[in-house]
Amino acid sequence: MNKSLCRFLFISMLIITICLCCACARVNPPVADPHNADDYNHRGSVYAFNDQHDLAIADFSKAIELNPQNIKFYCSRGLSYDLKGQYDLAIADYNKAIELNPKDQFAYTGKAISYEKSGRKSEAIQTYIFILQYVPHVGDELIKQKIKDLGGTI
DSSP: OOHHHHHHHHHHHHHHHHHHHHHHHHHSOOOOOTTOHHHHHHHHHHHHHTTOHHHHHHHHHHHHHHOTTOHHHHHHHHHHHHHTTOHHHHHHHHHHHHHHOTTOHHHHHHHHHHHHHTTOHHHHHHHHHHHHHHSOOSOHHHHHHHHHHTTOOO
């Protein structure tokens, strides 16, 4: 069998496996261990992937209750709030994540996007500028373009 065909078959099998795993997750989200914050976060992520944001928020909230120092739980819940259009709640979660880790790019980016989606352009621009100046990040050009698209200057 030639190398190209082997590569094609491997990639095809990988894609099929991923699709089957996602299909199973859609039907049967994993059961969370009642004492394991990461299990709640994982199940919340499955719910969020399936646009079941109320269930996702409940699991992310339980993960936060069990481990209130983990910023990814706040960011995950913030993203679900954002996707439901509850921007103030999303921004509050991103602010808590930033309080726990002032250099977390995902929290700042999520916050800026929530500001933007809620129509608070000046706050979005300020947050994007702050990211460029103070937060370790990648994608400077994308952030600069966002600032320009919102009517800001760099």
